[in-house]
Amino acid sequence: MGLHIEHVTKKFGDFTAVDDLSLIIQEGGMHGFLGANGAGKTTTFRMILGLLDPTAGSACWKGKPITYANSSEIGYLPEERGLYPKMKVEEQLVYLAQLRKMSKGDAKREANAWLERFEVPYYRQKRVEELSKGNQQKIQLIASLLHKPSLLILDEPFSGLDPVNVEMLKKAILDFQKQGATIVFSSHRMDHVEELCDEVSILDRGKVVIGGSIKKVKKSFGKQKVRLNVDADLSSLSRVAGVDNFIKTKEGAIFQITDERVAQTLLAKAMELGTLRHFAVEEPSLEEIFIAKVGKQLA
Numbered sequence: 170m171g172l173h174i175e176h177v178t179k180k181f182g183d184f185t186a187v188d189d190l191s192l193i194i195q196e197g198g199m200h201g202f203l204g205a206n207g208a209g210k211t212t213t214f215r216m217i218l219g220l221l222d223p224t225a226g227s228a229c230w231k232g233k234p235i236t237y238a239n240s241s242e243i244g245y246l247p248e249e250r251g252l253y254p255k256m257k258v259e260e261q262l263v264y265l266a267q268l269r270k271m272s273k274g275d276a277k278r279e280a281n282a283w284l285e286r287f288e289v290p291y292y293r294q295k296r297v298e299e300l301s302k303g304n305q306q307k308i309q310l311i312a313s314l315l316h317k318p319s320l321l322i323l324d325e326p327f328s329g330l331d332p333v334n335v336e337m338l339k340k341a342i343l344d345f346q347k348q349g350a351t352i353v354f355s356s357h358r359m360d361h362v363e364e365l366c367d368e369v370s371i372l373d374r375g376k377v378v379i380g381g382s383i384k385k386v387k388k389s390f391g392k393q394k395v396r397l398n399v400d401a402d403l404s405s406l407s408r409v410a411g412v413d414n415f416i417k418t419k420e421g422a423i424f425q426i427t428d429e430r431v432a433q434t435l436l437a438k439a440m441e442l443g444t445l446r447h448f449a450v451e452e453p454s455l456e457e458i459f460i461a462k463v464g465k466q467l468a
């Protein structure tokens with residue numbers, strides 16, 4: 170059944186923030202939402218969650234719109250802080266899990282297991298406002314999944330985290346998917362999305378401009394790179410038919426091609442010019458595709 174988003178539109182006055190967006194995310198999948206600032210990611214999440222009424226269209230989880238009745242099946246990590254700053258960490262986690270139909274005893278046990286896993290057990294009696302931004306993000310992730318939701322929506326889960334903590338949270342999210350959850354998350358970090366997701370949607374001004382499995386997205390982009398490190402000047406190869414772009418590097422050159430066969434031609438010609446040190450045909454990265462499609466470099 171999965172998550173079905175059908176022709177969802179959100180207008181704020183005359184401004185269309187989300188424009189006729191349709192998407193199906195299969196159960197058990199991990200889906201990445203990419204888009205420049207203001208592309209409509211958070212607005213889409215809020216409509217899926219029933220926190221914002223769509224101007225048109227609908228979203229359903231396992232055939233039903235998300236309402237109070239099925240809210241215990243859903244976990245949400247909002248982009249802005251969603252915790253009570255004055256409340257103590259353990260008390261807050263237990264309180265939020267109880268709102269989602271978990272017993273107090275289970276919530277307390279699970280909360281403490283997560284605090285141990287995230288290496289912050291000593292924060293259990295601290296007020297949230299006493300924690301650093303990154304540690305608050307860990308608590309926020311625990312709050313979103315403590316009650317074992319079947320659908321987990323994470324709005325920029327890795328923001329404000331150092332690289333060690335990013336790895337820790339990535340692993341937790343992957344493990345949670347392995348236990349059967351369906352996960353949707355937004356990020357400005359293409360490498361995180363590339364590493365974790367089965368499928369992606371790239372949003373631009375409220376519309377999905379490219380979407381599907383990462384493999385399909387890369388294939389449909391239709392451009393590959395040939396990296397050649399050769400002890401010779403490779404500039405003459407920029408004129409080979411099928412080369413779209415040529416970048417000279419310290420050790421050789423990178424060629425952008427649209428037809429894989431051109432790679433073989435380049436290799437043969439390069440070997441005539443000098444000693445070959447490295448040859449690789451590289452797929453475009455999601456970042457390159459994003460920049461080409463959306464035309465903006467993300468911070």
Ligand SMILES: Nc1ncnc2c1ncn2[C@@H]1O[C@H](COP(=O)(O)OP(=O)(O)OP(=O)(O)O)[C@@H](O)[C@H]1O
Nearest residue numbers: 181184186204205206207208209210211212213248
């Ligand atoms: N309540 C609102 N009233 C008016 N405009 C809004 C409202 N909420 C969002 N918008 C506008 O809708 C657009 C989409 O915003 P949204 O927060 O969904 O983008 P986003 O993709 O999540 O961006 P970011 O990556 O910066 O978090 C933006 O132009 C924003 O200013």
